[in-house]
Amino acid sequence: MSGIDVRGLGKRFGERVAVEGLTFHVRPGEVFGLLGPNGAGKTTTVRMLTGLLTPSEGEAVVWGHRADRDGEGLRKVVGLLTEQPGLYERLTARENLRFFMKLHELDESKAWPRTQHYLERFGLGGREEEPVGGFSKGMRQKLAIVRTLVHDPRVIFLDEPTSGLDPESARTVRDAVAELASEGRTIVLCSHNLSEVERLCERVAVVKRRLLLMGPVRELRRSGQSLDVRVDGEAERFRNALTSLPFAPNVLAEGMRLRVMLEDEAHAPDVLACLVGAGARVHSAVPAQRPLEEVYLDLLREEGA
Amino acid sequence: MAFRPRRALAVFWKDFLDLRKNVGLLVSMAVLPAVMVLVPIVVVWTYVNTPNRADLRSVAQFYDPTLPLGASAARFLIDKTLTDWFGLFLVMPVFVPILIASQSVAGEKERRTLEPLLASPVTAAELVAGKSLAALVPAVVITWVAFIIFCVGVDIVAWPMVQGPLMPNALWTFGVLVIAPLFAFFGNGVAVLISARVSEARMAQQISALVVLPLVGMVGGQVAGVLKAGLGFYALQGAVVLVLDVVLLFASIRLLDRERLVSRWG
Numbered sequence: 001m002s003g004i005d006v007r008g009l010g011k012r013f014g015e016r017v018a019v020e021g022l023t024f025h026v027r028p029g030e031v032f033g034l035l036g037p038n039g040a041g042k043t044t045t046v047r048m049l050t051g052l053l054t055p056s057e058g059e060a061v062v063w064g065h066r067a068d069r070d071g072e073g074l075r076k077v078v079g080l081l082t083e084q085p086g087l088y089e090r091l092t093a094r095e096n097l098r099f100f101m102k103l104h105e106l107d108e109s110k111a112w113p114r115t116q117h118y119l120e121r122f123g124l125g126g127r128e129e130e131p132v133g134g135f136s137k138g139m140r141q142k143l144a145i146v147r148t149l150v151h152d153p154r155v156i157f158l159d160e161p162t163s164g165l166d167p168e169s170a171r172t173v174r175d176a177v178a179e180l181a182s183e184g185r186t187i188v189l190c191s192h193n194l195s196e197v198e199r200l201c202e203r204v205a206v207v208k209r210r211l212l213l214m215g216p217v218r219e220l221r222r223s224g225q226s227l228d229v230r231v232d233g234e235a236e237r238f239r240n241a242l243t244s245l246p247f248a249p250n251v252l253a254e255g256m257r258l259r260v261m262l263e264d265e266a267h268a269p270d271v272l273a274c275l276v277g278a279g280a281r282v283h284s285a286v287p288a289q290r291p292l293e294e295v296y297l298d299l300l301r302e303e304g305a
Numbered sequence: 306m307a308f309r310p311r312r313a314l315a316v317f318w319k320d321f322l323d324l325r326k327n328v329g330l331l332v333s334m335a336v337l338p339a340v341m342v343l344v345p346i347v348v349v350w351t352y353v354n355t356p357n358r359a360d361l362r363s364v365a366q367f368y369d370p371t372l373p374l375g376a377s378a379a380r381f382l383i384d385k386t387l388t389d390w391f392g393l394f395l396v397m398p399v400f401v402p403i404l405i406a407s408q409s410v411a412g413e414k415e416r417r418t419l420e421p422l423l424a425s426p427v428t429a430a431e432l433v434a435g436k437s438l439a440a441l442v443p444a445v446v447i448t449w450v451a452f453i454i455f456c457v458g459v460d461i462v463a464w465p466m467v468q469g470p471l472m473p474n475a476l477w478t479f480g481v482l483v484i485a486p487l488f489a490f491f492g493n494g495v496a497v498l499i500s501a502r503v504s505e506a507r508m509a510q511q512i513s514a515l516v517v518l519p520l521v522g523m524v525g526g527q528v529a530g531v532l533k534a535g536l537g538f539y540a541l542q543g544a545v546v547l548v549l550d551v552v553l554l555f556a557s558i559r560l561l562d563r564e565r566l567v568s569r570w571g
């Protein structure tokens with residue numbers, strides 16, 4: 001069985017519940033996003049899925065290996081990019097990579113050409129013999145990604161692969177992730193960066209200790225319709241009228257513009273009727289998609305409430 | 306969970322490479338052997354050059370009231386120094402692996418390299434084996450090299466009096482070849498165990514280093530004339546340490562379990 005199957009997964013650290021009741025399935029070859037704020041339990045989840053932590057409840061099967069029972073078999077087929085690059089500073093880039101080749105008992109003469117390809121891809125070609133201690137943050141992160149690939153894993157877990165990188169390095173990393181996906185690898189990407197998840201993932205699970213929402217990125221978007229309305233004069237005046245509507249939409253007012261968040265497109269005429277009833281002179285009303293970010297933040301806000 | 310020697314050797318390879326590039330650690334590793342070798346040579350040299358000082362005889366008689374009148378007090382004290390010094394010499398094979406193993410286990414936590422390592426297929430037993438080897442091999446080699454230099458040094462300064470080689474004698478040869486590796490294993494085991502529980506290499510070193518105190522204490526006892534050390538005494542120490550080694554080995558493999566290591570962070 002391939003892919004990742006997670007059922008009722010949970011982890012407690014003493015009294016603190018880090019993750020609970022997590023259930024999802026990642027299809028082979030899919031790029032799956034785990035999106036959530038700091039402390040949401042993303043790292044904990046990934047650690048359970050790579051056999052580093054034993055779940056307190058539920059089970060996870062990764063590429064046919066039970067994460068809690070067959071850690072060794074599991075770790076042969078998965079690659080984990082940890083939150084911290086965790087490279088050996090005194091060793092050179094090549095030595096760092098060789099160490100992991102040895103740990104995976106690879107034939108180095110076969111593993112090198114493949115690894116070399118990724119080094120070149122990340123602009124690290126020619127820097128192999130330098131100690132990692134002299135590498136910049138971005139170079140370290142890229143080298144750490146290459147390290148997760150030495151054994152040609154079918155499943156890759158990336159825990160915040162672009163955190164702390166400058167835009168250009170972040171872009172290289174994102175492009176590389178897309179490339180890895182196109183090679184048919186299954187990728188789980190943890191992030192609190194929405195646009196990154198949006199760009200790279202087919203499906204996303206929003207987590208905050210438990211699963212808040214899961215679905216294809218496009219569907220997540222659809223749950224975020226809004227209406228942009230332009231009125232005469234200060235738009236702020238109409239906010240109260242709108243929020244007292246039976247479906248109580250969220251309203252942003254800025255200058256002559258109103259952005260009204262709708263759960264249902266069918267509410268649009270009611271919004272306009274309400275505005276006209278309140279004496280507004282409506283110049284235009286355009287349906288718009290709410291940026292994913294607002295959907296996400298709303299979700300977290302509801303969860304916090 | 307089969308034990309794969311290749312993975313254990315990979316850990317050994319990496320740690321050894323890292324050690325070779327760690328100049329600071331190499332320097333601190335060299336200080337102790339230098340002291341261990343130089344001090345007794347100077348002491349022996351002093352005895353050899355002042356054999357007729359009157360007070361030497363009373364010192365010697367403090368340790369052995371039955372010392373025959375014709376026997377050289379200086380020669381007696383040289384033998385006594387060499388026998389007692391072996392107890393202190395054992396501090397070296399205990400201490401060097403503590404320096405190395407603390408760096409290589411707690412140091413991996415401190416520098417956050419442990420998690421990627423644990424995400425590889427390596428097992429706890431392979432980690433313990435690889436890391437222990439990386440601490441033991443240098444410790445034993447350093448001890449043996451120091452021993453050779455020590456023998457040569459002592460023989461050179463003692464030659465005018467003894468007119469022949471004083472070292473290596475049976476006690477030291479047995480001690481350095483058999484007991485010292487057992488002690489190295491012990492120091493390493495303690496350091497691995499402590500390193501599994503604390504998060505900084507320095508703290509692991511400091512706590513582990515406390516185990517040398519009983520050793521120093523026993524030598525203190527010998528110098529005070531309370532304990533009479535000899536081959537049997539050291540062999541007994543070795544046997545006790547051998548038992549502790551086995552216990553430590555199993556305890557470290559248990560403690561180096563992923564869950565414990567990962568969840569003790571933060």
Ligand SMILES: Nc1ncnc2c1ncn2[C@@H]1O[C@H](COP(=O)(O)OP(=O)(O)OP(=O)(O)O)[C@@H](O)[C@H]1O
Nearest residue numbers: 013018037038039040041042043044567568569570
């Ligand atoms: N080893 C541990 N011991 C105790 N509590 C822990 C441990 N690891 C994580 N936690 C707690 O579990 C919760 C989830 O942490 P986790 O690191 O999984 O979050 P995260 O989503 O990765 O956050 P971030 O975006 O900051 O990386 C947090 O409240 C954290 O304090």
Ligand SMILES: [Mg+2]
Nearest residue numbers: 042043044083
């Ligand atoms: Mg995290």
